Amino acid sequence: MSDKRSITIGLIQMSSSSCVEDNLKQAEALIKDSVADGAEMVILPETFALMEKYNGQKLDFVEQHLEGPIQHWMQRVAKDNNVMIVGGTIAIASGLEKRPVARCYVYDKQGDLITFYDKIHMFDVAVKEDEVYSESDNTLAGDDIKTFEYNGITFGLSVCYDLRFPELYREYQKLGVDVILAPSAFTLKTGEVHWQLLLQARAVENLAFVAASNQTGEHDNKRKTYGHSMFVGPWGDVLGAMGSDVGFINRQLNIAQIESIQKRFPVHTHRKL
Template sequence: MSKSSINIGLIQMSSSSVVEDNLNKAEMLIKQSVSEGAEMVVLPETFALMEKYNGQKLDFVETHRQGPIQSWMQRVARENEVALVGGTIAIQSSNAKRPFARCYVWDSQGELITHYDKIHMFDVAVKEDEVYSESDNTLAGDETKTFDYHGIKFGLSVCYDLRFPELYRKYQAQSVDVILAPSAFTKKTGEVHWQLLLQARAVENLCFVAASNQTGLHDNKRKTYGHSMLIGPWGDVLGALGDEEGYINHTLDIEQIDTIKKRFPVHTHRRL
């Protein structure tokens, strides 16, 4: 049975290198979002740990379906009766020094729905003194992931994935209604590309985009952009935060997608 709407809450954090502090803050924001009607909440990328130094996350790597952060996500989803999209955490791979950056999705009973391993690695020089090499300590995933929740189809992605439209074309071909994009988008690139990319992914695939972001100055001295956003299939900004920590809720009218597709059936006009 399909559902015509869902209230999604985006959690925006300035995560630190102290896991316990981050989880306490996230739980507080989740509870506030749920108290205002959120049926699903999305945490940002690296919500539980923003590394102070490269390799710190190796002290917190968990195995699939076992570990304190996964147990925390499961408990919080169950206790708050909300679907929880768990940003990313480090999960053991075949390479001991390169865990996956994995996004878990839990239902409102605390049951695991699915997980997605970030595919595209952020290996760039944002500026001369701000260089990232994510692939040095993270193993890339190679599978797209969709899931159905209350009759709505979701597609999973993370941060840097937003720059690769072919990923989202796969989701469009599967009639995804909502793209989820937990992120830790840098301040420098966010100022020029964040909203642009979110709107492009929504418009070209005629779907909603829900993107929660990290924000502010972290204790590793790096800055993230904030401005978590919900975008409609016509490219309209349905809700957005600034650079403060907090949350934003918005009810997505899923039937809007069919309305647009009927009068503007661009998805049927592809030739290449």
Template structure:
């Protein structure tokens, strides 16, 4: 019998108003869960898309305590759906540099694990669009693998997608689905979003489920949308355009083993 899990990707155009973002996210989570999702994946910075650099420092939560964490626990329990909580700012112990933390809650609203984004987005996308994430975010230094509903997941966030060594570690740990909540920019998304998702899936013979921010935000920056599921053969199993909403997909985990038997590239590594 095939082992299946249905995942919902939640695509948002988050603003700098937390209450509005949570209201829209909850509406989409309810719809995705009602449509059969066992798990929903929120995008990076789902609760707060900063209007100015450093705005998030006014909303830093303590680990295991805070309104956004409480909200995630409640919506998971009320909708009987596991919640992958994009990222929120959580105190790191370093002043003015919280972690960008992705929490995982099960269907009962219990904390499973969390992941602190490792790779910081310090780039100039173009002359007037410069990001310096490390100025007000502390990088994490631990990979995170967890199991839910008999499936093994590996956590990553957005800019992590450009660093294949992270995902090779996950492949060695038997990860079957890579999760990648993101806020990928419009400019870089047009050329690299799907390419990177497919590369990570093909390299590691696993599924990738990536939710993204979309549209123009109230800080005037634009994100690419196109949340999507990629199969271990690199095929696009489902994709959105740039509207807010959700997309659900049932994933057949046994498909990985069928490919590995036929095409055992994972056994042929030399370096």
């Protein structure tokens, strides 16, 4: 366990619009700033490249796996900036014409694909009477958890609404995940009451770091997202958090902290069910 090291991660907080070109330009500038501040890995928020102005707009921007301008952009930016990129989500063809998957790609510093994760849990809720979401209408849910390793650190992938389903993260604990990644587009109303609570719960119950980048502000579809991109430590402490402004936050995560807690508080060995 002693070979595990620290890593500096940058959370990219955006207020994405319905213009892909503008979003990618904004994202690249923020990534460059984060890397200049020491980030080895950056996490883009959910729907970073396109926040739909109307339901179904994303169907005009669906890419094939391993092909398409947004994927090529992520590869180029990773290579140009010598940084790992965890690419929020983009719409990728699933085989069902009007229901692409929401896929999170991970690229290494050379721009090579490491793995990808398809969002499992669909956001089908009424936040309030006049704010209703039905993500499953035009998105196909994934069904596989995904981990990857970098320099002896194990990462587990998830997206936004997944945070409400602890059984997903229990699977990651079984696999020895050190850092849970959660690119999100958490709404303002639910974010105010549940965002930090959920991030801390997932960290504490699994003795893992959580790194969650979020969308923020009012988008051109009038949807409002919460911001407050956040790092949480394995003891549940908030290690760093943003407000509601567009920008980035970097944090160095010391993986040895997990081992220290496990020795004193080996809750992971006490499970009965």
